[in-house]
Amino acid sequence: MPxxxxxxxxxxxxxxxxxxxxxxxxxxGSKPEPLKSAASEIVDTLESKRIAxxxxxxxxxxxxxxxxxxGSSPVPRESRKKSVRAPARAPAPPSITAQWxxxxxxxxxxxxxxxxxxIEKHTxxxxxxxxxxxxxxxxxxxxxxxxVAHGFAAPGSEPLEVKLHRFVELFRGRKTPIKSALLNQKxxxxxxxxxxxESLFRAGIRPRxxxxxxxxxxxxxxxxxxxEVLKEAIALGGSSVSDYVDADGEEGFFQLQHRVYGREHQxxxxxxxxxxxxxxxxxxxxxxxxxQK
Numbered sequence: 001m002p003x004x005x006x007x008x009x010x011x012x013x014x015x016x017x018x019x020x021x022x023x024x025x026x027x028x029g030s031k032p033e034p035l036k037s038a039a040s041e042i043v044d045t046l047e048s049k050r051i052a053x054x055x056x057x058x059x060x061x062x063x064x065x066x067x068x069x070x071g072s073s074p075v076p077r078e079s080r081k082k083s084v085r086a087p088a089r090a091p092a093p094p095s096i097t098a099q100w101x102x103x104x105x106x107x108x109x110x111x112x113x114x115x116x117x118x119i120e121k122h123t124x125x126x127x128x129x130x131x132x133x134x135x136x137x138x139x140x141x142x143x144x145x146x147x148v149a150h151g152f153a154a155p156g157s158e159p160l161e162v163k164l165h166r167f168v169e170l171f172r173g174r175k176t177p178i179k180s181a182l183l184n185q186k187x188x189x190x191x192x193x194x195x196x197x198e199s200l201f202r203a204g205i206r207p208r209x210x211x212x213x214x215x216x217x218x219x220x221x222x223x224x225x226x227x228e229v230l231k232e233a234i235a236l237g238g239s240s241v242s243d244y245v246d247a248d249g250e251e252g253f254f255q256l257q258h259r260v261y262g263r264e265h266q267x268x269x270x271x272x273x274x275x276x277x278x279x280x281x282x283x284x285x286x287x288x289x290x291x292q293k
Contacts, residue, residue, distance in 0.1 A: 002104045003193070003195055003239075005254065007059050014061065014063075018129065019051055024129060026046045026128070028042065034145060036101075036147035037146070042147070045148040046127060048067075049097070052096055057154045059185075059190050062099050063101075065098045065099060066096055100146075103145040107139055107144070109139070111135070112135060123137065155185065159189075174212055179200065179283070193285075195226070197286050200292065201287060203222040204291060205292055236254040237250070271288065
């Protein structure tokens with residue numbers, strides 16, 4: 001499932017390409033699973049709306065929509081270079097009337113396409129833009145979700161924005177394994193399996209340790225590790241370990257920097273001890289038994 005860096009990369013790519021464009025019409029497929037809001041509500045909310053911006057909230061891609069004003073016209077962004085520094089988490093401006101919320105699930109993709117491109121199998125939504133392009137949502141396994149909202153908000157703290165004192169408060173005293181706590185989206189939103197493993201390795205903390213056992217030195221170390229890992233992953237376009245591609249259909253490169261995730265039995269890059277894999281709350285966790293305590 002795409003995690004924070006992958007969703008951030010996609011949101012930034014979409015923001016650079018479709019901000020300012022207008023949704024002319026919407027087609028939705030016949031499969032009910034991807035629709036979290038009613039089909040008629042999605043169509044009514046999206047059609048004739050201008051895309052004021054695209055940003056990430058947790059693991060959600062949020063299209064901020066506003067009414068199309070007089071004299072407004074779409075601003076095609078096809079020629080603009082994609083930049084990993086483009087803002088994607090700015091709050092919605094006051095003019096926003098609604099949001100289109102996209103959760104990619106495990107295999108979902110949202111692509112900017114020319115209308116003459118063949119429509120892929122498992123395409124569940126097509127938003128035709130006034131510029132002549134199309135936004136297409138493709139999801140073979142149908143775990144992704146499409147919805148609309150007015151004033152969308154997600155639970156949990158943003159890992160790249162939360163302050164250290166708040167981070168410490170979130171995990172201090174919790175009896176669950178720290179790996180499980182990091183995956184709890186009600187605490188931190190967006191951190192998933194890959195980046196929890198990589199952050200715990202850099203912090204030197206075993207995933208099975210109870211969150212309450214982390215010391216005053218270890219919690220700040222974990223906080224810093226999470227910030228570093230997420231920022232590095234965003235800069236490299238995320239991790240392509242399964243079906244993930246960005247808004248241009250390109251893979252990320254952070255998987256080449258993984259130090260523990262997916263490296264079971266391979267030597268630790270620091271001490272050469274074989275990486276171990278354990279299952280915590282149904283999720284695979286990878287760690288070095290020597291470097292992590």
